[in-house]
Amino acid sequence: MLKTSVSIANGHSLPRKSTNVFTNLKRSCDSNLELKMFHEYAGSIHCHSRYSDGSGTIAEIINKATSAKLDFVILTDHDTLAPLFDGYEAWHDELLLLVGQEISPKSGCHYLAFNLDKEIQGKERTDYQNLINEVNESGGFGFIAHPYGAK
Numbered sequence: 001m002l003k004t005s006v007s008i009a010n011g012h013s014l015p016r017k018s019t020n021v022f023t024n025l026k027r028s029c030d031s032n033l034e035l036k037m038f039h040e041y042a043g044s045i046h047c048h049s050r051y052s053d054g055s056g057t058i059a060e061i062i063n064k065a066t067s068a069k070l071d072f073v074i075l076t077d078h079d080t081l082a083p084l085f086d087g088y089e090a091w092h093d094e095l096l097l098l099v100g101q102e103i104s105p106k107s108g109c110h111y112l113a114f115n116l117d118k119e120i121q122g123k124e125r126t127d128y129q130n131l132i133n134e135v136n137e138s139g140g141f142g143f144i145a146h147p148y149g150a151k
Contacts, residue, residue: 075088
């Protein structure tokens with residue numbers, strides 16, 4: 001599991017109960033804040049479960065992440081938001097589980113997309129800029145999963 005740090009200024013913390021965690025996090029970080037103090041959060045930004053090609057259940061991922069003292073895990077299964085629709089995006093005790101989608105065209109160029117409320121189809125796509133535009137137009141955002149290869 002890749003550990004990643006996220007800093008939030010002035011004591012702002014990740015929102016606890018939310019149907020749209022990313023939107024509330026964005027709202028909680030007012031751009032006019034004076035940057036006096038940062039807090040570091042450790043987590044995994046790209047993890048798969050059995051909803052796609054991962055080997056662990058979500059419960060197992062949560063247990064492993066909690067044991068590793070992670071603050072958050074971003075689950076990005078291939079071509080599905082099923083964990084989001086099944087209600088897994090939430091706080092699990094002290095661990096925040098966020099759900100995104102790894103849009104996975106057969107030709108590579110996988111794209112991690114977040115803040116989506118519907119799945120973006122990617123299997124047969126080669127129009128990568130239009131794929132990114134579709135994510136953005138649906139209110140989402142994202143980044144290339146592994147720019148130097150499919151895995």
